[in-house]
Amino acid sequence: MILAEHDGKKLNNVVFNAIGAAEIFGGSIDLLIIGKGVDELARLASKIDGVDKIIKFDAPHLEHPLAEDAANIISEIGQDYRVILAPHTWFSRNILPRVAALLDVSMISDVLKITGDNTYIRSTYAGNVHATIKSDEPIQVFTVHSSKFKAVGLNGGDALIVDSKAPEPLNLSRWEKERKIESDRPPLINAKVVISGGRSLGSAEKFNEVLSPLADNLGAAIGATRAAVDAGYAPNEIQVGQTGVVVAPELYIAIGVSGANQHIYGMKDSRVVVAINNDPDATIFQFADYGLVADLFEAVPEMATLVSKT
Amino acid sequence: MKILVAIKRVQDYNIKVQPKSDGSDVDIEGVKMGVNPFDENAIEEAIRLKEKGVVSEIVGVSIGSSLNQDVLRQGLAMGVDKAILVETDKVLQPLAIAKLIKKVVEKEKPDLILFGKLALDSDAGQTGQMLAGLLNCSQGTFASSVEIKGTEVFITREIDGGTESIVTKLPVVLTADLRLNEPRFVKLPDLMMARKKSIETIKADDLGVDVSSKLKTINVSEPPQRKEGIKVKDIKELLQKLNDIEGIKI
Ligand SMILES: Cc1cc2nc3c(=O)[nH]c(=O)nc-3n(C[C@H](O)[C@H](O)[C@H](O)COP(=O)(O)OP(=O)(O)OC[C@H]3O[C@@H](n4cnc5c(N)ncnc54)[C@H](O)[C@@H]3O)c2cc1C
Numbered sequence: 424m425i426l427a428e429h430d431g432k433k434l435n436n437v438v439f440n441a442i443g444a445a446e447i448f449g450g451s452i453d454l455l456i457i458g459k460g461v462d463e464l465a466r467l468a469s470k471i472d473g474v475d476k477i478i479k480f481d482a483p484h485l486e487h488p489l490a491e492d493a494a495n496i497i498s499e500i501g502q503d504y505r506v507i508l509a510p511h512t513w514f515s516r517n518i519l520p521r522v523a524a525l526l527d528v529s530m531i532s533d534v535l536k537i538t539g540d541n542t543y544i545r546s547t548y549a550g551n552v553h554a555t556i557k558s559d560e561p562i563q564v565f566t567v568h569s570s571k572f573k574a575v576g577l578n579g580g581d582a583l584i585v586d587s588k589a590p591e592p593l594n595l596s597r598w599e600k601e602r603k604i605e606s607d608r609p610p611l612i613n614a615k616v617v618i619s620g621g622r623s624l625g626s627a628e629k630f631n632e633v634l635s636p637l638a639d640n641l642g643a644a645i646g647a648t649r650a651a652v653d654a655g656y657a658p659n660e661i662q663v664g665q666t667g668v669v670v671a672p673e674l675y676i677a678i679g680v681s682g683a684n685q686h687i688y689g690m691k692d693s694r695v696v697v698a699i700n701n702d703p704d705a706t707i708f709q710f711a712d713y714g715l716v717a718d719l720f721e722a723v724p725e726m727a728t729l730v731s732k733t
Numbered sequence: 734m735k736i737l738v739a740i741k742r743v744q745d746y747n748i749k750v751q752p753k754s755d756g757s758d759v760d761i762e763g764v765k766m767g768v769n770p771f772d773e774n775a776i777e778e779a780i781r782l783k784e785k786g787v788v789s790e791i792v793g794v795s796i797g798s799s800l801n802q803d804v805l806r807q808g809l810a811m812g813v814d815k816a817i818l819v820e821t822d823k824v825l826q827p828l829a830i831a832k833l834i835k836k837v838v839e840k841e842k843p844d845l846i847l848f849g850k851l852a853l854d855s856d857a858g859q860t861g862q863m864l865a866g867l868l869n870c871s872q873g874t875f876a877s878s879v880e881i882k883g884t885e886v887f888i889t890r891e892i893d894g895g896t897e898s899i900v901t902k903l904p905v906v907l908t909a910d911l912r913l914n915e916p917r918f919v920k921l922p923d924l925m926m927a928r929k930k931s932i933e934t935i936k937a938d939d940l941g942v943d944v945s946s947k948l949k950t951i952n953v954s955e956p957p958q959r960k961e962g963i964k965v966k967d968i969k970e971l972l973q974k975l976n977d978i979e980g981i982k983i
Binding site: 442485489490491494498512513514516517518519520521522523524525527528529530531532533542546547548549550551552553554555556557558559560595596597598600602603604609610612613616641651659660662665666673674684685691694695696697705708710711712713714715716717722725726729730 | 744746747749750752759764795808826827828833851853854855856857858859860861862863864865866867870871872874875877888891892893894895896897898899900901902907910911912946947948949950951952953954955956959960963964965966967968969971972974975979981983
């Protein structure tokens with residue numbers, strides 16, 4: 424069973440990777456959709472390749488699923504499953520450990536590879552160490568590092584939609600509101616190109632002024648280091664790294680970023696990495712396919728101009 | 734109101750931990766250790782709630798060997814009132830830790846239980862949520878702000894692409910994001926004072942919890958390195974390489 428993450432209308436892309444991971448186990452695959460007014464979403468999801476059943480819990484109190492209610496549902500039906508997984512996002516990281524505890528099984532976070540026979544590779548120590556773990560739990564509960572698994576397609580499937588009755592709300596918590604950043608740029612997590620800026624940009628104005636033209640011309644999402652976020656140059660939501668978002672775009676451009684462990688963790692699966700830094704010894708160059716030793720305040724505007732010409 | 738804060742002892746964040754050459758475990762001998770950074774935020778928040786007069790007692794708990802006394806003393810020096818060490822030499826999984834802390838919760842009866850949202854070593858981020866599940870109580874994870882009003886806790890949570898506000902009932906398990914606060918620096922005299930305070934020690938084996946794990950670490954290794962990159966001399970060359978070698982058309 425896969426816990427699907429969605430906004431009521433669309434599944435988060437990473438769910439397709441999680442389904443790809445589930446296929447490795449070779450059994451039948453059910454997708455769990457918890458939400459409010461998700462008939463249309465369930466219908467769309469039923470077309471996904473390789474999914475046998477869509478299990479839908481549709482109720483007003485599930486519009487913004489609280490961990491307590493979601494875990495209650497999943498642990499209840501989860502008894503009948505051999506594998507329960509989800510993408511390693513903050514959404515699932517809130518819910519799945521609670522599910523595992525209710526099922527009295529251990530959980531494995533952020534699986535990079537499934538090597539068969541309930542054996543997994545995951546990263547620890549901020550990505551500096553890979554551990555191979557074998558689990559003898561009767562139910563395997565884990566989250567997957569989405570970019571490491573192939574996404575399944577969206578047209579071949581014909582899954583059965585099963586409508587399940589949601590249990591009464593537990594009323595342990597209530598949802599009040601959410602604030603998501605509005606942007607014309609592609610969302611960081613799905614972007615093909617990401618450009619990230621560091622503390623060296625010096626101010627919120629400069630961060631914007633220097634990075635926006637390049638991002639616009641590349642159709643890129645903008646990311647930031649924690650140092651840039653802490654200094655108030657960029658909003659929390661765009662922090663790339665261990666404590667922020669993990670991205671794996673086609674092209675990642677690190678601009679004035681030193682290359683701390685915790686930042687590398689969030690971008691090292693990018694296909695091509697470019698670093699622009701004026702310090703030839705900066706750690707980031709060890710992780711870059713192409714490094715340019717230059718002053719970012721000159722190089723980035725030049726790049727923006729050259730890109731717009733092509 | 735009483736708070737329990739869980740404190741983990743982990744490697745310093747600047748240190749790049751390496752696997753042992755036989756791949757049996759990581760090599761942390763001689764590595765600088767301290768309080769998990771996210772747990773420092775949890776401790777700080779507990780102290781601020783006490784300073785606001787909402788909380789009367791802060792109990793810190795750590796699970797591990799006698800070496801963990803140092804992180805408990807760090808907590809005491811910051812402002813924790815009482816420290817409990819659940820002593821064990823075993824390396825435990827989050828589920829076992831949650832079960833042990835549940836025993837401490839049953840004894841101490843805190844209204845609020847604070848964790849860091851993840852630990853720098855195992856990077857699992859499970860224990861707080863697991864404890865909340867075992868206690869069947871509310872949870873507020875990845876908290877970047879916490880406010881207590883009567884019997885309700887108002888929490889801002891860091892979520893994918895933004896933040897979310899929820900209100901939970903007490904008792905509640907919270908896990909701290911780094912943005913929750915700026916932990917205070919410990920002053921030397923406070924650390925000296927903390928050295929003199931006693932630490933209540935409970936043997937994990939005496940708590941009657943099955944801590945055996947069905948997860949076995951088969952080996953640890955260094956992650957595969959990226960192939961070595963090249964330096965380009967200017968933007969023109971960069972764009973040309975991206976186009977010619979990588980097939981990235983920009
Ligand atoms: C528990 C914990 C979690 C963390 N999580 C994260 C995380 O998720 N994400 C994250 O990013 N960080 C995280 N950090 C912080 C991390 O350790 C680093 O401090 C941070 O990534 C550094 O950001 P930076 O590269 O912008 O700044 P710095 O390290 O200050 O680097 C600035 C870089 O800019 C270069 N530079 C300066 N001027 C110019 C110029 N004119 N042109 C070109 N280059 C220039 C410098 O050579 C330098 O390399 C975490 C830290 C802790 C303790």
